[in-house]
Amino acid sequence: MKGKILVAGGMGFIGSHTTVELQNAGFEVVIVDNLSNSNIEVLDGIERITGIRPAFVEADCTDMVAMRRLFDEHKGINGIIDFAASKAVGESMQKPIMYYRNNLNILLNLLELMPEYGVKGFVFSSSCTVYGEPDHNPITEDAPTKKATSPYGATKQVSEDIIADVIRSGSPIKAILLRYFNPIGAHPSAEIGELPNGVPANLVPYLTQTAIGVRKELSIFGNDYDTPDGTCIRDFINVVDLAKAHVVALERMLDNKSEEALEVFNIGTGDGVSVQQLLDAFERSTGVKVPHKYVARRPGDIVKIWADPKKANEVLGWKAEATLDDTMLSAWKWQQRLRERGIM
Numbered sequence: 058m059k060g061k062i063l064v065a066g067g068m069g070f071i072g073s074h075t076t077v078e079l080q081n082a083g084f085e086v087v088i089v090d091n092l093s094n095s096n097i098e099v100l101d102g103i104e105r106i107t108g109i110r111p112a113f114v115e116a117d118c119t120d121m122v123a124m125r126r127l128f129d130e131h132k133g134i135n136g137i138i139d140f141a142a143s144k145a146v147g148e149s150m151q152k153p154i155m156y157y158r159n160n161l162n163i164l165l166n167l168l169e170l171m172p173e174y175g176v177k178g179f180v181f182s183s184s185c186t187v188y189g190e191p192d193h194n195p196i197t198e199d200a201p202t203k204k205a206t207s208p209y210g211a212t213k214q215v216s217e218d219i220i221a222d223v224i225r226s227g228s229p230i231k232a233i234l235l236r237y238f239n240p241i242g243a244h245p246s247a248e249i250g251e252l253p254n255g256v257p258a259n260l261v262p263y264l265t266q267t268a269i270g271v272r273k274e275l276s277i278f279g280n281d282y283d284t285p286d287g288t289c290i291r292d293f294i295n296v297v298d299l300a301k302a303h304v305v306a307l308e309r310m311l312d313n314k315s316e317e318a319l320e321v322f323n324i325g326t327g328d329g330v331s332v333q334q335l336l337d338a339f340e341r342s343t344g345v346k347v348p349h350k351y352v353a354r355r356p357g358d359i360v361k362i363w364a365d366p367k368k369a370n371e372v373l374g375w376k377a378e379a380t381l382d383d384t385m386l387s388a389w390k391w392q393q394r395l396r397e398r399g400i401m
């Protein structure tokens with residue numbers, strides 16, 4: 058056993074995939090989640106893939122009493138990954154107080170409890186949203202962050218600042234901020250994947266739901282941008298590749314490989330892929346045609362952003378490996394599995 062890791066929000070999309078990779082790497086995992094955006098069957102999926110059922114505590118991470126109980130009952134936690142957050146950009150515009158309260162209180166509680174319980178390493182789920190519309194692509198970690206355009210984005214920026222302040226104050230912890238680009242796809246086994254709530258706002262779940270007939274047509278928001286095919290450009294990162302970045306980040310801190318107490322890494326492929334190219338890759342790899350139309354631009358969309366992942370490649374020794382076609386196939390397989398299970 059390499060160590061015991063608390064995965065906050067571990068029942069969610071990225072947390073469940075990361076739990077699988079942590080267990081595959083020999084870590085013991087304790088998940089804490091309030092199931093506000095996930096469900097209990099995720100544990101079965103993780104167990105079917107890895108043969109190990111992680112410990113699970115159903116609790117709200119904003120509840121300090123429940124969190125203390127968790128640390129008292131699960132002694133010897135060495136590291137924490139904080140995935141727990143509310144994450145819908147549109148909803149955050151309607152419910153800013155809920156977003157600030159949830160996302161920031163989770164973080165504050167975890168940071169306060171770490172020294173009390175001797176927890177050494179902290180990985181935080183940040184986002185490329187902190188960069189806003191980049192002046193240059195690919196974007197490096199030292200590029201300036203820009204004022205957030207949503208309360209959700211603001212919680213990521215403030216969270217990064219809070220972690221830096223806590224470390225600067227002398228807290229005996231190490232932290233790594235992982236700035237994810239656009240996580241997509243599912244585990245190739247289709248045992249776990251993304252479970253969007255209601256009508257998906259994100260491209261890939263909307264696309265796969267259209268392909269399977271839940272949605273009539275995919276709307277492509279804008280094809281008149283200043284890009285080669287007129288659609289926006291993103292860095293779509295396979296969720297299993299993304300999950301593996303957390304494992305190496307934790308190992309770096311727990312094995313004392315880093316000099317710095319706080320480090321930041323872009324987690325992306327380094328390739329800018331347009332919305333049109335992603336749709337083409339889906340149709341090519343699955344052989345399924347997706348009804349679609351081109352509509353007006355979505356207000357607030359970034360035109361183009363993709364990562365320079367060189368720092369993660371060189372310092373963490375991590376690199377995105379999945380091809381876009383494989384990732385699209387995994388997303389499709391997951392959508393089909395949801396249909397078989399009568400969920401979607």
Ligand code: NAD
Nearest residue numbers: 066069070071090091092093094095117118141142182184
């Ligand atoms: P998700 O909603 O699938 O997972 C988050 C999990 O946290 C859910 O299982 C939810 O039930 C849980 N949770 C929320 N509030 C909680 C609370 N108060 N107490 C306990 N559990 C709570 O989201 P995801 O896509 O897996 O994202 C994980 C993290 O990565 C989030 O912090 C998100 O902001 C960040 N992120 C996601 C993306 C993306 O596109 N998916 C991109 C960049 C960053």
Ligand code: WQD
Nearest residue numbers: 146184186239258259260261263276277278289332355358
């Ligand atoms: C991608 C592209 C859309 C849906 C969001 C958050 C960001 C980060 C990742 C967490 C855009 C286009 C989409 C559709 C479309 N999350 N699109 N039709 O906007 O890059 O980022 O998720 O930190 O903070 O803002 O992702 O998947 O919504 O959109 O044409 O039905 O697909 O216009 O160009 P985005 P997305």
